[in-house]
Amino acid sequence: MTNRTIRIWTVIHKWTSLICTIFMLLLCLTGLPLIFHDEIEALTAEDTLPPMPAETPLKSLDEAVASALATYPGERPLFLSFDVDRPVVNVTTGPGARPPVSQMHISAIDLRTTRILADLNEDGGFMHVMLRLHVDLFAGLPGELFLGFMGFLLLLATLSGVVIYAPFMRKLSFGTVRAGRGRRLKWLDLHNMLGIVTLMWVVVVGLTGVINTLSVPLVAYWRANELAAMIAPYEGKPVPERFTSVDAAVRTAMEAAPGMRPQFVAFPGVRFSSNHHYAVWLKGATPATNRILTPALIDAETGAFTDMRSMPWYMLALRLSQPLHFGDYGGLPMKVLWAVLDLLTIVILGSGLYLWIARRRLVQNRRAQDNHVQDRRLQDHAAGEAAE
């Protein structure tokens, strides 16, 4: 590598880092409690399931939806999702087909009684503030895309950091930390060591974070292309006045896909369905396949099966980017490791900022010294001339 190449990569590293660091610090800090959001929310959980005989028959999904609508009169159903390990469904309702999230209501409903266990509406509490700061800075889609761009800069900073790691380490063995020769050298070595050691984790969490920020445009693209192709015969048809049984729609979908289980149902007109269909999103039954969703479309006017297609690659990438970003797929020990790696990332960001400031000071001092010497020379020169 020539000196010029190194200089170019150093400039790239400096500027991409400087621009994104403050936002990355915010994301690391807000991300920390979010890693443990399940555990934190369990502390304040209000929706414990009352004990009932194990063989208690379950009510139909339609009765669950009716129960939610009775609580929020005038609204229409948007989504229905299934809890994994208990007979509970979560019904989302809202004033129209695509209201802002703030106007949606989510009810957790006991399927044995159709009683509402709890509402999961946004409450403006601590975790909600953390989530919004982390996802979109309270600025909606533009905020999301902005943070995505900051994540892209982080990836550039990481890449350029790896490139300039090489000239730094030419004469040093791996992991050297020179702690006894000044603060700057110590933090430089720590920055390099931490950066290279956490590299893969930072790249994966950074990249999946960027992909997650593209969720809205990716789903819109899928709806406009893949979904549009699936429902071509229905093009231009309005949202039906009345929907057929959602219970029957789920059963029809499950018959069409033996071995798969429903994850959620999107009602006609919402972002994850067509105007005319129930989209029953099915997942595989094994750990390796239960993250892969396949939508089955059921005509919401007749109850007939319309089509089922596996997701295109970009939707799979979006889907897999969630666990890989959240770190919630390997139990509590994984979450703890996620938190430690997050803290190490904070140290990398902080030390990078410190090194930039320390280096500027160093350069300024040197320049001041040079100027001083030059002034002295000029003075001597002037004095010499005056004497002549």
Place this chain on the structure above:
Amino acid sequence: MTPRAPFRPLAVFGIPTVIALVTAVGLVAALLDDGVVDAVSWAALSVPVLTTVWCWRKRKR
């Protein structure tokens, strides 16, 4: 300009590459199955963390 020490990719990037690959295995493993595979993930993701501890403990004062 003084001649620089030659760049030896293996010496500089050997260990970091191994750590990166182990981390990648840890990240993917827990996605594929539950149970034993989770423990593989924990062990693999401990590698970057423990390496940090090791580097800090043998720092030159």
